[in-house]
Amino acid sequence: MPTPHNEAPVNGIAKTVLMPGDPRRSEFIAETFLEHRTLVNNVRGVMGITGTWKDVPVTVMASGMGIPSIGIYSWELYKEYDVDNIIRVGSAGGLQDNLKLLDVILAQGACTTSNYIENLGIHGFAPIADFTLLSAAKDAAKALGIDVHIGNILSSDNFYSAFDAGTEQNNKWKQMGVLGIEMEAAGLYANAAYFGKRALCICTVSDHLYRPEMLSAEERQLGFSQMITIALDTAAKMEELRLASLG
Numbered sequence: 001m002p003t004p005h006n007e008a009p010v011n012g013i014a015k016t017v018l019m020p021g022d023p024r025r026s027e028f029i030a031e032t033f034l035e036h037r038t039l040v041n042n043v044r045g046v047m048g049i050t051g052t053w054k055d056v057p058v059t060v061m062a063s064g065m066g067i068p069s070i071g072i073y074s075w076e077l078y079k080e081y082d083v084d085n086i087i088r089v090g091s092a093g094g095l096q097d098n099l100k101l102l103d104v105i106l107a108q109g110a111c112t113t114s115n116y117i118e119n120l121g122i123h124g125f126a127p128i129a130d131f132t133l134l135s136a137a138k139d140a141a142k143a144l145g146i147d148v149h150i151g152n153i154l155s156s157d158n159f160y161s162a163f164d165a166g167t168e169q170n171n172k173w174k175q176m177g178v179l180g181i182e183m184e185a186a187g188l189y190a191n192a193a194y195f196g197k198r199a200l201c202i203c204t205v206s207d208h209l210y211r212p213e214m215l216s217a218e219e220r221q222l223g224f225s226q227m228i229t230i231a232l233d234t235a236a237k238m239e240e241l242r243l244a245s246l247g
């Protein structure tokens with residue numbers, strides 16, 4: 001059913017959706033990795049494209065930036081389009097000393113400074129990744145020979161606070177073992193839980209909160225491709241499990 005933010009027909013979206021933040025990345029992922037592509041949603045230019053990876057239907061569509069934005073799109077995908085799995089593929093700022101630029105994080109949990117989950121009428125909920133998705137992604141990474149970090153991240157509501165007044169605050173998140181900071185996962189995980197669906201956030205480390213490092217455009221491309229391949233192989237595995245459960 002089309003919504004104010006999604007014009008795709010209800011059968012136009014696959015059971016697994018990859019969500020980068022950036023619409024241009026959505027288009028890039030579809031063009032680089034998917035076959036048999038159809039543009040199914042371009043309201044606000046989010047580039048929702050359905051195609052196939054290893055013959056498995058997959059949709060890629062941008063989330064925009066921040067929990068309110070991914071909150072809208074993922075809510076509608078789960079509720080109106082009966083999507084089973086959403087895999088966010090994004091970037092994160094590293095907090096731990098052992099994290100290098102381009103490292104891949106599988107976000108087992110997502111702390112947040114956002115009020116989004118309170119607005120669902122619940123206090124103190126701990127947003128976690130779906131374990132089946134998480135273990136499928138871990139297996140996919142291993143098969144691809146890509147090392148991953150698995151642990152907690154922080155979904156922040158303020159991009160600049162981490163760089164600006166936030167050193168003391170960052171120190172505390174770092175002390176608690178939080179791997180990195182991004183801005184969407186906790187909202188996605190909460191929506192998945194709300195609808196009894198599955199979600200996972202995979203992040204590539206794009207900058208480091210304690211070191212002045214930046215990726216070149218070329219490094220970004222290659223590093224992000226590793227994360228996308230993990231996500232797509234995870235989507236293929238989930239389809240295998242879905243078909244097996246149908247008998």
Ligand code: HPA
Nearest residue numbers: 091092093159181182183
């Ligand atoms: N903070 C929040 N979101 C981010 C960051 C960051 O440092 N890097 C990439 N996304």
